Amino acid sequence: MNLSDRNQLMGFSPIRKFNKYANAAEKAGKKIYHLNIGQPDIKTPTSYFDAIKGFNQEVLAYASSEGNPDLREAISNYFKRVDVDFTPDDILITNGGSEALMLLFLTLLNDGDEVIMAEPYYTNYLTFIQAAGGSIRPITTTAEDGYHYADRDKIEACITDKTKVIALVSPGNPTGSVLTKDEIKMICDVAVEHDLIIMADEVYREFVYDGKEMTSFGQVKEAANNVVVIDSVSKRFSACGARIGCIGTKNAEIMSGLMKFAQGRLCCPTIDQVGATALYNLDPSYFGPIKAEYDHRRNVAYEELQKIDGIVCAKPSGAFYISCKLPVDNAEDLLMFLLTEWDDNGETVMFAPEEGFYVTPGLGKSECRLAYVLCEEDLRKGIQLLNKGIQAYLNK
Amino acid sequence: MNLSDRNQLMGFSPIRKFNKYANAAEKAGKKIYHLNIGQPDIKTPTSYFDAIKGFNQEVLAYASSEGNPDLREAISNYFKRVDVDFTPDDILITNGGSEALMLLFLTLLNDGDEVIMAEPYYTNYLTFIQAAGGSIRPITTTAEDGYHYADRDKIEACITDKTKVIALVSPGNPTGSVLTKDEIKMICDVAVEHDLIIMADEVYREFVYDGKEMTSFGQVKEAANNVVVIDSVSKRFSACGARIGCIGTKNAEIMSGLMKFAQGRLCCPTIDQVGATALYNLDPSYFGPIKAEYDHRRNVAYEELQKIDGIVCAKPSGAFYISCKLPVDNAEDLLMFLLTEWDDNGETVMFAPEEGFYVTPGLGKSECRLAYVLCEEDLRKGIQLLNKGIQAYLNK
Numbered sequence: 001m002n003l004s005d006r007n008q009l010m011g012f013s014p015i016r017k018f019n020k021y022a023n024a025a026e027k028a029g030k031k032i033y034h035l036n037i038g039q040p041d042i043k044t045p046t047s048y049f050d051a052i053k054g055f056n057q058e059v060l061a062y063a064s065s066e067g068n069p070d071l072r073e074a075i076s077n078y079f080k081r082v083d084v085d086f087t088p089d090d091i092l093i094t095n096g097g098s099e100a101l102m103l104l105f106l107t108l109l110n111d112g113d114e115v116i117m118a119e120p121y122y123t124n125y126l127t128f129i130q131a132a133g134g135s136i137r138p139i140t141t142t143a144e145d146g147y148h149y150a151d152r153d154k155i156e157a158c159i160t161d162k163t164k165v166i167a168l169v170s171p172g173n174p175t176g177s178v179l180t181k182d183e184i185k186m187i188c189d190v191a192v193e194h195d196l197i198i199m200a201d202e203v204y205r206e207f208v209y210d211g212k213e214m215t216s217f218g219q220v221k222e223a224a225n226n227v228v229v230i231d232s233v234s235k236r237f238s239a240c241g242a243r244i245g246c247i248g249t250k251n252a253e254i255m256s257g258l259m260k261f262a263q264g265r266l267c268c269p270t271i272d273q274v275g276a277t278a279l280y281n282l283d284p285s286y287f288g289p290i291k292a293e294y295d296h297r298r299n300v301a302y303e304e305l306q307k308i309d310g311i312v313c314a315k316p317s318g319a320f321y322i323s324c325k326l327p328v329d330n331a332e333d334l335l336m337f338l339l340t341e342w343d344d345n346g347e348t349v350m351f352a353p354e355e356g357f358y359v360t361p362g363l364g365k366s367e368c369r370l371a372y373v374l375c376e377e378d379l380r381k382g383i384q385l386l387n388k389g390i391q392a393y394l395n396k
Numbered sequence: 397m398n399l400s401d402r403n404q405l406m407g408f409s410p411i412r413k414f415n416k417y418a419n420a421a422e423k424a425g426k427k428i429y430h431l432n433i434g435q436p437d438i439k440t441p442t443s444y445f446d447a448i449k450g451f452n453q454e455v456l457a458y459a460s461s462e463g464n465p466d467l468r469e470a471i472s473n474y475f476k477r478v479d480v481d482f483t484p485d486d487i488l489i490t491n492g493g494s495e496a497l498m499l500l501f502l503t504l505l506n507d508g509d510e511v512i513m514a515e516p517y518y519t520n521y522l523t524f525i526q527a528a529g530g531s532i533r534p535i536t537t538t539a540e541d542g543y544h545y546a547d548r549d550k551i552e553a554c555i556t557d558k559t560k561v562i563a564l565v566s567p568g569n570p571t572g573s574v575l576t577k578d579e580i581k582m583i584c585d586v587a588v589e590h591d592l593i594i595m596a597d598e599v600y601r602e603f604v605y606d607g608k609e610m611t612s613f614g615q616v617k618e619a620a621n622n623v624v625v626i627d628s629v630s631k632r633f634s635a636c637g638a639r640i641g642c643i644g645t646k647n648a649e650i651m652s653g654l655m656k657f658a659q660g661r662l663c664c665p666t667i668d669q670v671g672a673t674a675l676y677n678l679d680p681s682y683f684g685p686i687k688a689e690y691d692h693r694r695n696v697a698y699e700e701l702q703k704i705d706g707i708v709c710a711k712p713s714g715a716f717y718i719s720c721k722l723p724v725d726n727a728e729d730l731l732m733f734l735l736t737e738w739d740d741n742g743e744t745v746m747f748a749p750e751e752g753f754y755v756t757p758g759l760g761k762s763e764c765r766l767a768y769v770l771c772e773e774d775l776r777k778g779i780q781l782l783n784k785g786i787q788a789y790l791n792k
Binding site for chain 2: 001006011037042043058064065095238259264
């Protein structure tokens with residue numbers, strides 16, 4: 001028996017597929033600096049743990065399919081603070097931002113439908129678009145160009161009669177690029193004009209630097225029926241393991257379609273929703289020092305990367321990723337070398353190779369994504385190891 | 397813009413779609429005896445809460461995509477105790493049994509593929525089969541026949557060149573029927589002969605009554621490559637809100653296909669996996685009193701149901717559901733009456749109407765599923781209210 005066509009088309013996560021080699025290296029005693037995954041070392045707010053420790057029901061019962069009322073209200077209030085008018089009814093709780101992607105694409109796409117996305121893209125978008133039978137129509141961006149894609153002509157050139165969705169991650173994963181208010185309005189115009197849905201993944205909303213303004217697609221009232229916002233506690237509150245995300249939209253038809261899936265999978269974890277409620281209720285002053293820390297790490301990462309001969313990278317404006325072109329032909333091959341053949345006093349480094357972040361064949365082979373999620377000392381050390389490892393690889 | 401064809405084909409959960417009327421009734425002060433959902437009132441073992449309260453990591457980090465090693469080992473050991481040889485590598489942790497269904501059907505089915513299932517079936521199977529583009533080829537069973545379906549001729553008559561999967565829930569939801577060892581072997585024979593995958597949903601494994609033997613599809617070594625077992629902590633440990641389930645299979649190709657989805661959705665909740673590990677490590681003696689309690693409730697439910705004039709139901713052999721044919725033409729209409737028009741001293745009762753549990757048009761309209769998940773007193777009261785409500789409905 002063969003597996004489904006969609007499954008055969010899908011690949012393994014280009015971020016997670018190297019984990020088994022990393023595990024083997026760590027088991028053998030190697031220390032790895034993990035710049036490969038968006039797993040911050042920032043402490044999860046204690047209010048999360050306090051809330052779940054305070055859970056005192058004797059039966060751990062199902063939650064409602066749309067999510068705990070308390071959590072939906074807390075998220076609604078959070079959105080109000082960033083000028084986005086989502087009532088609790090406009091919010092569906094999901095198992096992380098990931099389930100939000102999966103349910104949205106299954107709800108929106110037919111076989112053969114197209115999603116417009118800038119490449120390099122966060123690779124799990126492709127996974128869930130393919131799961132729903134769709135494909136990515138890419139706007140190719142480059143490191144040299146600062147990964148800019150918000151150009152009306154470029155976007156409209158991608159629209160076909162199969163286009164259903166424009167998917168955007170801003171602040172961006174993997175490039176750290178941030179859309180301006182004008183760009184967001186322009187993209188909303190395009191979506192309304194061409195009857196497209198905007199999937200706006202804004203899970204890094206608070207992490208924008210250089211005094212840039214934080215804008216949300218949810219603020220554009222004229223496009224309210226076209227916009228779906230994806231959110232998550234994972235990055236914002238350093239609570240990746242909670243697996244609590246949400247979808248916000250004023251489009252009642254989409255919300256109703258999503259509810260069919262949501263009822264089928266019954267609910268999201270009850271206790272984590274209690275914890276997440278405490279997170280969304282945190283005072284906004286929480287973000288100040290966190291943002292400052294990421295901003296500092298961004299500068300450290302950029303500074304250390306500049307020391308690598310032949311590297312091309314743009315200083316990112318948001319999120320906590322930096323994409324760069326390495327002075328090697330094949331970044332996956334380099335990564336395997338770093339994990340299985342090389343070390344510097346028992347230490348090595350891991351990044352996410354970006355070939356799997358492109359749908360256009362041949363692109364991204366030399367590129368990688370680094371997540372600046374470690375403290376300054378570890379971040380510096382990790383990038384210095386990358387520099388040394390590249391030299392060793394080139395001299396092989 | 398239209399939603400996807402698959403979404404338009406899908407329905408809302410026939411179990412959960414009445415919740416808004418129930419919520420409104422409860423808000424208005426009505427007390428509802430919830431026999432509509434498999435949400436037990438049995439206390440969750442304190443070891444679950446102790447384990448999560450003992451979680452002392454400062455960063456709530458992602459778990460691995462396949463699941464925590466400790467949990468997979470605990471589940472492997474649990475399976476060994478029931479004579480099923482699944483190593484930790486044969487086990488993938490999922491967000492409840494529900495995600496297991498969703499990922500399996502997306503991994504196995506192409507558009508137009510068929511799944512053989514007895515009807516009435518647990519309705520979320522249809523949701524996820526339709527999400528993957530497939531359909532159910534039903535073996536129709538009846539209350540009069542004790543919902544028996546394990547007949548080689550009946551099963552083989554359903555096999556077409558589109559058949560990919562035989563899906564079985566044993567002990568059964570919604571009928572409580574339990575497959576014998578011989579029946580399981582026969583179904584395995586059929587699957588091997590016709591190159592089909594058996595999806596064996598055994599989340600009620602411990603709850604079999606009348607001295608019947610507990611058998612698992614995972615015990616049939618000759619069919620190991622055809623069998624996928626679905627498991628969950630929800631019912632077994634009364635931990636529905638944990639959303640921890642798993643898929644067990646020796647079929648490496650299927651496991652590999654599933655991992656593409658699992659990596660895409662990153663991981664299951666970290667803390668709930670810690671709690672679930674404690675549950676699977678419980679001494680098997682935990683099940684004795686729980687099973688005795690459900691057995692008792694089964695007898696109570698059956699006894700009370702027999703007092704309803706014109707009811708047809710078979711005494712179930714396992715799980716904690718009982719399906720029956722009510723003396724009304726339309727059980728959904730009766731349920732709406734019970735929720736919105738009727739009460740007995742401020743009290744009413746809720747059940748799951750079974751029309752949505754059948755794919756054959758016209759079947760199941762008079763039928764309902766009751767979950768005997770409440771204590772004896774509430775269970776008796778609930779069914780007595782059903783009896784009174786039916787009389788009031790018929791006399792309208």
